[in-house]
Amino acid sequence: MxxxxxxxxxxxxxxxxxxxxxxxxxxxxxxxxxxxxxxxxxxxxxxxxxxxxxxxxxxxxxxxxxxxxxxxxxxxxxxxxxxxxxxxxxxxxxxxxxxxxxxxxxxxxxxxxxxxxxxxxxxxxxxxxxxxxxxxxxxxxxxxxxxxxxxxxxxxxxxxxxxxxxxxxxxxxxxxxxxxxxxxxxxxxxxxxxxxxxxxxxxxxxxxxxxSKATKVPKIKQVLYYVDEPDKTSLLLHLLKDLSFESVLVFVRTKKKADKISKAINRQNIRSKAIHGDKNQSERLKALELFKKKEARVLVATDVAARGIDIDGLTHVINIDIPNVAESYIHRIGRTGRAGLTGTAISFCSNQEISFLKAIEKLQNQRIEVEKNNPYPMMHLIIKENRKNHE
Structure with missing residues (x-):
């Protein structure tokens, strides 16, 4: 039709x-x-x-x-x-x-x-x-x-x-x-x-x-890193050294964390902006405009602030914090891989978030690929007890 x-x-x-x-x-x-x-x-x-x-x-x-x-x-x-x-x-x-x-x-x-x-x-x-x-x-x-x-x-x-x-x-x-x-x-x-x-x-x-288109997303490569909570920012900065991360939307759970991570990225001479509910409208619009024009490489956002954002050519979505609602994960990663383009969704999972991860995989009816080449591996692996036969 x-x-x-x-x-x-x-x-x-x-x-x-x-x-x-x-x-x-x-x-x-x-x-x-x-x-x-x-x-x-x-x-x-x-x-x-x-x-x-x-x-x-x-x-x-x-x-x-x-x-x-x-x-x-x-x-x-x-x-x-x-x-x-x-x-x-x-x-x-x-x-x-x-x-x-x-x-x-x-x-x-x-x-x-x-x-x-x-x-x-x-x-x-x-x-x-x-x-x-x-x-x-x-x-x-x-x-x-x-x-x-x-x-x-x-x-x-x-x-x-x-x-x-x-x-x-x-x-x-x-x-x-x-x-x-x-x-x-x-x-x-x-x-x-x-x-x-x-x-x-x-x-x-x-x-x-x-x-939901949400059960399988063939154009989006999904990758999982098991990482302890204190190492998440360091892992993000390590990944951003790769210039193929051209346009990156980073999701976090809290406003305070969005500001903290955005500042850490800027200290590495990578231009980043944060948007969340405490930012006034002019600040949010300016941040979005810089991101859309590729003048800012990274946008760090909370779920609520990112609602309605539609960015062309978004290469990566990174979940610093895995959402506790599985459908929110689908909504997040669906912002990349649009208009026939490919995209990559990366999630950082701490031991405290494994139950959220299991709910996401159940919704998708598929496992998320675990990245073995991880410079910040989880110190205390209790994964095998919780996720049998994953690897």
Whole structure:
């Protein structure tokens, strides 16, 4: 199936063609036709499955076909709620790209910068608004935002909003919206609290579950180093001496550790930046821009701060800390090996993390290759007891 088989208008087809999109993904095939019909939708899909285009294209097309002369057309008609600033910015960019040939305005608002900038965004009367819940609610309560004309609502990464404690704000926002509207929800997982929201807002939805590409990733070479916790930074610095590590995204568990490791890398005359929740928005955007332009070779990030980051040509993902949720590992390593390119995912495993590793291997249904040439081998190998027949 091709995009022109989905009922998409020529102006949007031209714009997505310029993005070098070829064949629609399963989530796009399942979502675009019913969303164009105005149906509610539930998509269980992870980042990287093409879900942004799955909801952005129908929203743009439906708004473009409406009467532009109505008063409502100069108000927010489509609202997209997301958990992080980076994801909001990325989705805003996608709306602008797909709607390049349409007379529609997209606004993006998020926390971390002065509200005055977002007040200016709202004064431009966007038809589509992409927002994080907290900043949206602040502006609404101050009287800068009119939500009475919202016809389409998207909750993207609903489970992540739950994890980050945003569900209370989301529920308040829902209470301010018109009762009659089209609802779209996307979530990688469906915990009970998310299911409760689904039952409350979705009416006879079309439901699509996209299996994670996540069980096997043939274009990504996965490598494992067993290493004691105190030696992890030294092992990372050793690996970065290899110039084939051209563009490296390093994941750590805490904000403090992200800063510490980034400073250690910079001391080796390798340019590195750290991003996490304590960095202000301008610092985060600057770090991302330097990394995208390859002016910084290494980006050290926590999971939450890295949400929504999409970097072309990422050669390596390194897990300094193995995540305690197996699906997070899949999400992390999926940032490399994109667009037909190969990539390498390296994980450092201490004795305390072996249970996390076992869960990841069970999810993938495959073992991760153990690197024998390890300059910092684990001092007390208890691996054989925990991982029989691994080697």
């Amino acid at each position: 091709k995009f022109n088989d989905l009922g998409i208008t020529p102006s949007i087809l031209e714009a997505i063609g310029e993005q070098k999109y070829t064949d629609p993904t399963p989530i796009q095939i399942g979502a675009i036709p019913p969303l164009l019909e105005g149906r509610d939708f539930l998509g269980c899909a992870k980042t990287g499955t093409g879900k942004t285009a799955a909801f952005a294209i129908p929203i743009l097309q439906r708004l473009a076909k409406q009467n532009h002369n109505t008063e409502a057309f100069n108000r927010v008609q489509a609202l997209v709620l997301v958990p992080t600033r980076e994801l909001a910015i990325q989705i805003g960019e996608r709306f602008q790209a797909y709607g390049k040939y349409l007379e529609l305005r997209t606004g993006v608002i998020y926390g971390g910068i002065t509200p005055k900038r977002h007040i200016k965004v709202l004064k431009r009367e966007p038809h589509i608004l992409v927002a994080t819940p907290g900043r949206l609610l602040d502006l609404f309560e101050q009287g800068y935002l009119d939500l009475s004309h919202v016809e389409m609502l998207v909750l993207d990464e609903a489970d992540r909003m739950l994890d980050m404690g945003m569900i209370k704000d989301v529920k308040i926002i829902l209470s301010k919206l018109p009762k009659k509207r089209q609802n779209m929800m996307f979530s990688a997982t469906l915990p009970s609290e998310v299911m409760k929201i689904i039952r409350e807002i979705l009416k006879n939805p079309v439901s699509i579950k996209v299996k």
